[in-house]
Each structure stands twice: as C-alpha cells, then as structure tokens.
Amino acid sequence: MIRTIRSELLKLRTMPGMWVVLLLAFPLTGLFIVVAFLTAGSHAIPHSTFAAVQRLSDRRLLLGAGFQSVTLLAPLLGVLCVTTEYRHKTITGTLLLTPKRSQVLGAKIVATALWAVGMSILTFVAVAAIGLPWDASMGGAIGSVLDQVGAVVPELLLATVLLSLFGLGFGTLVKNQIAGVLVTIGGTLILEGLIVFLVNLIFHYDLNWMPNEATAAFAGEIARGAGFGGDGGGNASLNFHLLPWWGGGLAMLGWGVVPLTLGYFTTFRKDVT
Amino acid sequence: MTAETPPRGLPIEFKGLTKHFGLIKAVENMTLTVSPGKVTGFLGPNGSGKTTSLRMLLGLVSPTSGSATIGGQLYHDLPNPSLQVGAVLEATSFHPSRKARAHVQTIARGCGKSDKDVDAALELVGLSGDAKRTVGGFSLGMRQRLELAGALIGDPAVLILDEPSNGLDPQGIAWLRDFMRFLAGEGKTVLVSSHLLSEMAQTIDEVVIVSQGQLRAQGTLDSITGNLTAGTIRVRTPETDRMKAVLTEAGLTFTSLASDQIAIQQVTPEQLGPLVARHQIVLYEMVHEGTDLESVFLSLTEGMGFGDQAAAS
Numbered sequence: 001m002i003r004t005i006r007s008e009l010l011k012l013r014t015m016p017g018m019w020v021v022l023l024l025a026f027p028l029t030g031l032f033i034v035v036a037f038l039t040a041g042s043h044a045i046p047h048s049t050f051a052a053v054q055r056l057s058d059r060r061l062l063l064g065a066g067f068q069s070v071t072l073l074a075p076l077l078g079v080l081c082v083t084t085e086y087r088h089k090t091i092t093g094t095l096l097l098t099p100k101r102s103q104v105l106g107a108k109i110v111a112t113a114l115w116a117v118g119m120s121i122l123t124f125v126a127v128a129a130i131g132l133p134w135d136a137s138m139g140g141a142i143g144s145v146l147d148q149v150g151a152v153v154p155e156l157l158l159a160t161v162l163l164s165l166f167g168l169g170f171g172t173l174v175k176n177q178i179a180g181v182l183v184t185i186g187g188t189l190i191l192e193g194l195i196v197f198l199v200n201l202i203f204h205y206d207l208n209w210m211p212n213e214a215t216a217a218f219a220g221e222i223a224r225g226a227g228f229g230g231d232g233g234g235n236a237s238l239n240f241h242l243l244p245w246w247g248g249g250l251a252m253l254g255w256g257v258v259p260l261t262l263g264y265f266t267t268f269r270k271d272v273t
Numbered sequence: 274m275t276a277e278t279p280p281r282g283l284p285i286e287f288k289g290l291t292k293h294f295g296l297i298k299a300v301e302n303m304t305l306t307v308s309p310g311k312v313t314g315f316l317g318p319n320g321s322g323k324t325t326s327l328r329m330l331l332g333l334v335s336p337t338s339g340s341a342t343i344g345g346q347l348y349h350d351l352p353n354p355s356l357q358v359g360a361v362l363e364a365t366s367f368h369p370s371r372k373a374r375a376h377v378q379t380i381a382r383g384c385g386k387s388d389k390d391v392d393a394a395l396e397l398v399g400l401s402g403d404a405k406r407t408v409g410g411f412s413l414g415m416r417q418r419l420e421l422a423g424a425l426i427g428d429p430a431v432l433i434l435d436e437p438s439n440g441l442d443p444q445g446i447a448w449l450r451d452f453m454r455f456l457a458g459e460g461k462t463v464l465v466s467s468h469l470l471s472e473m474a475q476t477i478d479e480v481v482i483v484s485q486g487q488l489r490a491q492g493t494l495d496s497i498t499g500n501l502t503a504g505t506i507r508v509r510t511p512e513t514d515r516m517k518a519v520l521t522e523a524g525l526t527f528t529s530l531a532s533d534q535i536a537i538q539q540v541t542p543e544q545l546g547p548l549v550a551r552h553q554i555v556l557y558e559m560v561h562e563g564t565d566l567e568s569v570f571l572s573l574t575e576g577m578g579f580g581d582q583a584a585a586s
Contacts, residue, residue, distance in 0.1 A: 007383035097383040099349035272333040
C-alpha cells in the first residue's frame with residue numbers, strides 16, 4: 001500500500017494541473033484577506049474602507065481566509081486525481097502496477113488528502129505573508145489573531161480534506177475530466193446555491209446537508225466569521241438553519257464516502273478495455 | 274533458451290477463457306499454454322480477440338468464464354506483479370506533460386525499484402538522452418520504447434507485448450526482435466501479439482493463431498508451417514523456355530515473374546528438385562515461398578476480413 005501511495009503522490013506531483021489548482025489557493029486567499037479587512041472596516045467606528053481585525057469573528061475570518069478558496073479548489077484536486085487517469089488512459093498502467101483496485105482507490109484517497117492538507121497550509125502561508133503584516137501595519141495585534149489558531153486551523157484542514165475526497169468521489173463517478181471540472185466549479189459557485197435558495201424559498205426546507213452548507217456548518221467558527229450565519233441561525237432573510245458542526249462533518253463525510261463507494265463499484269470495477 | 278541457462282520464466286495458461294461483451298463473443302473457450310524460454314507469437318487479424326485475451330490475462334478485463342494464469346496464479350494474486358510480469362499494451366497511456374523519467378519513476382515507486390533502476394531501464398531502451406523530455410513530444414516509436422522501459426524495470430520473468438512494433442522504425446523493430454530473443458534466451462517467457470506476420474516469422478519459436486475469438490492453431494513454427502506442404506517455389510534460370518516446357522509437361526501451374534524468373538505453384542521442393550535435375554536445367558536460385566507463416570495464417574483465418582470480425586479487441 002505504501003508503494004502505491006508513493007506512486008500516486010509522484011503522479012500528482014508531475015501533473016501541472018494539480019499545481020495550478022493548488023497554487024490558485026494563494027491568490028484566492030489573498031482576495032479573501034482583502035474581504036476580511038473590508039469587513040473589519042465596516043465594523044470599525046468610525047467606518048473605514050480597511051481596518052485591522054478587532055472582533056473575534058473578524059480575526060477568525062482573517063485567519064480562515066482560505067476557507068472560500070478551498071471550498072472551490074479542494075474538490076478539483078480530487079476530480080483531477082482520478083479523471084486524469086481516464087483522460088490519458090494511464091489507468092491501464094496504474095492497474096497493471098496495482099491490480100487490486102481497492103488498493104488503488106485507497107492510495108488515491110491518501111494522496112488526495114495529503115494534497116488537500118498542502119492546500120490548506122498554503123492558505124495559512126498566504127495569511128501569514130499578506131494578512132498578518134497588513135493587519136499589523138493597520139495597528140492590529142497579531143497575537144490576538146494567532147490566538148484563534150486552535151479554533152480555525154483544524155477545522156479548515158479537515159474541511160479541505162473532506163472536500164477533496166468529495167471531488168475524488170465525484171471524479172470517480174463521472175470519469176470525464178472536463179465534465180468533472182465544469183460541474184464541480186459550476187455546482188460550487190452557482191448551481192448548489194441556487195437550488196438551496198429556491199428550495200428554501202418555495203418549500204421552506206433547509207438543504208443544509210448539501211456540500212457547501214455542510215462545509216459551512218462543519219467549519220462553523222470560520223463560517224461564522226465568513227458570514228454564513230452559524231449558531232443554527234443561518235441566513236436571517238431566508239431563515240436558513242445550518243446543521244450542528246458534527247452534523248455538517250458527517251454530511252461532508254457522506255459526500256465523500258457515497259460517491260467513492262458508488263464509483264468503486266461502478267467505474268473502478270469495470271473492465272479496462 | 275541456452276543449455277546453460279535454466280528457465281526462469283513462468284508458464285502462461287489459458288483454460289477455457291471466454292469473454293462476451295453483450296452479444297459479441299470476443300473470446301470463446303480459448304485454451305493454450307505458453308512456455309518459458311521461448312518467444313511465442315500471438316497472431317490474428319485485427320479484432321480477433323488478441324488484446325482482449327491479453328487484458329484478461331493481466332486482470333484488466335474480467336473473463337465471462339475460464340481463467341488465464343501466470344505461473345498458476347491470477348495476475349491480481351501475484352505479489353508485486355510488476356516484478357514478475359512486464360506488459361506493453363498500448364503506446365497511448367501516458368500523461369503528455371509528464372517527463373519520460375518521471376513516468377518510469379511512477380512505476381518504480383509502485384514496485385519498489387530505485388531511481389538507479391529507472392535510469393538503467395531508460396538506458397536499455399535507448400531513451401537516456403530523452404529522459405527529461407515530456408512524453409507529449411515523443412513519437413509513437415519513442416512511446417513504445419518508454420512503455421517497454423516501464424515493463425522492464427522490474428526485470429520480470431514474463432514479458433507480454435501487444436503489437437509492440439507499431440510505430441517503430443526498421444531499426445527499432447530489429448532491436449525489439451533481438452531483444453525478445455535475448456530475453457527468451459535468458460529463459461523468460463515472451464508472449465507477443467501482432468498482425469505483422471513478416472516480422473513475427475523471424476522472431477518467434479512458437480505460434481498461436483486466433484481468429485474470431487477462437488484458437489485456430491498452436492505449435493512450433495515448423496510444425497505449423499509444415500502442415501501445409503505444397504506452396505510456391507520461385508526459381509531463377511537462364512533456360513526459362515525449357516523450364517516452362519518441362520513444367521507444362523509435368524502438369525504444374527506457373528507464373529513468369531521476369532525474363533529469368535518463374536514462380537511455380539502448389540509444388541514441394543521434393544517434387545521440383547528431381548524434375549529439374551532429370552532435365553538438367555541450370556538453376557541460379559530456388560526459393561521455397563509457399564509454406565511460410567503468412568500462408569498458414571491466411572489459410573486459417575481465410576474469409577475473416579474486417580467485415581466479418583466482431584469488435585473483439
């Protein structure tokens with residue numbers, strides 16, 4: 001198994017697409033660092049465009065600025081990990097090397113999760129490189145931001161890993177790389193939000209187990225900072241209720257495990273002709 | 274296989290191997306054995322079930338019934354199979370942005386071989402100088418060599434090659450031929466599928482002929498070609514007129530190829546030699562062309578052109 005994981009890791013390391021997705025997390029996090037200071041500015045008295053983070057929620061928003069980036073990008077890591085194999089037919093070589101297909105899938109899960117950890121670390125690097133010096137330059141206390149590491153970092157790390165596994169599962173099901181990438185981006189950015197909004201508006205039902213909503217619930221401390229609601233309160237205008245953090249975590253796990261299981265019994269068990 | 278070198282290959286066995294894709298019978302009840310220390314040609318027209326059979330052997334396709342084993346074990350039951358079986362299936366299974374060395378490294382990592390082994394494998398197939406190039410810029414022949422490097426990195430006892438000469442230039446084909454002979458000489462099992470009979474005839478010790486998913490013939494090259502004794506003999510003589518008269522008198526059919534060459538059909542050397550000697554006709558050259566592998570192949574797969582073949586592979 002260790003050998004298969006090493007092989008998978010090298011494969012991912014030698015795929016330019018993976019690096020593009022990973023490195024995109026840096027500028028995207030930078031963008032949300034700007035949002036964090038804009039939010040702090042709106043909370044400042046008197047209001048200003050940008051301000052050092054003072055409130056607890058703003059400090060968490062700054063530290064977890066990568067949350068929005070990983071919500072979009074982490075599933076793509078998983079999608080690319082598996083769909084590339086089918087796009088370039090390298091799945092043949094992969095299965096010749098490791099004929100036990102469950103072992104291949106297991107190695108892909110581990111390799112994708114490790115890349116996801118790398119992605120979340122990169123978002124923290126962006127915060128350390130851009131956010132903290134900027135905050136200090138505006139008179140903020142870096143120590144008070146760092147006090148939130150315990151609340152934010154584990155959640156962001158785990159959320160990134162679970163999101164990447166969701167992408168891996170989805171990629172395993174669809175196999176087609178272009179469809180996988182487009183549906184992941186489109187679904188994350190547009191479709192899911194629209195569905196959740198309309199269902200809530202028309203049927204007054206909270207689709208709070210959908211991937212983004214489950215992620216928001218799981219990463220509650222960051223989500224509260226990012227304005228997702230939290231405390232079970234949700235979006236006031238829609239009266240939207242997020243799941244408790246553990247419910248969000250379970251839902252996210254389900255979004256990874258269910259498509260991975262279906263993908264294993266369909267795509268991975270199929271003949272490679 | 275040389276007398277000094279003990280066989281170290283593993284036998285390959287198909288037992289009633291069958292694969293149906295819906296209504297299409299790709300492979301039907303195929304039973305055969307491939308022995309170590311020999312190059313065995315797996316021959317058949319396109320779509321005859323060769324690739325499907327090999328993929329079943331390698332665990333990529335599940336048989337509908339029957340089994341295909343290597344050394345008595347299914348491929349997926351072999352511990353670290355890349356150290357026992359090397360396979361070259363298609364020259365298109367590469368990530369185009371990955372460098373050649375990295376491609377082989379991914380295989381090396383998976384079977385526990387070192388970067389030193391990677392370099393040695395690339396050296397063996399003549400790709401050392403291109404190791405840092407991305408595969409996307411490789412020709413088909415270079416990709417075949419790279420695929421071979423990946424197959425050889427584990428120094429396997431069994432080598433399975435599916436149409437390996439596709440895209441190779443004449444030097445590459447000659448190199449591959451020598452290489453297969455070398456491996457067989459080391460006692461390894463070499464199974465090579467092809468529809469290019471002219472190349473195979475010079476390389477293989479044993480032959481398996483398939484068509485429409487069924488085994489048509491198996492045996493040594495001599496035993497297979499010996500089954501059809503009467504073939505075509507081409508002669509070169511300065512006495513073409515006398516030769517034609519003698520052939521006509523003997524009731525043999527012939528074709529004039531050039532001013533000094535005649536092709537005589539449906540005749541054996543044992544029939545023609547004494548006839549020519551009796552009439553004291555001078556011959557510069559006599560070539561027995563009729564009972565070659567191609568003739569046997571065509572006779573066994575006759576009428577199984579593209580239109581008749583199921584989409585078996």
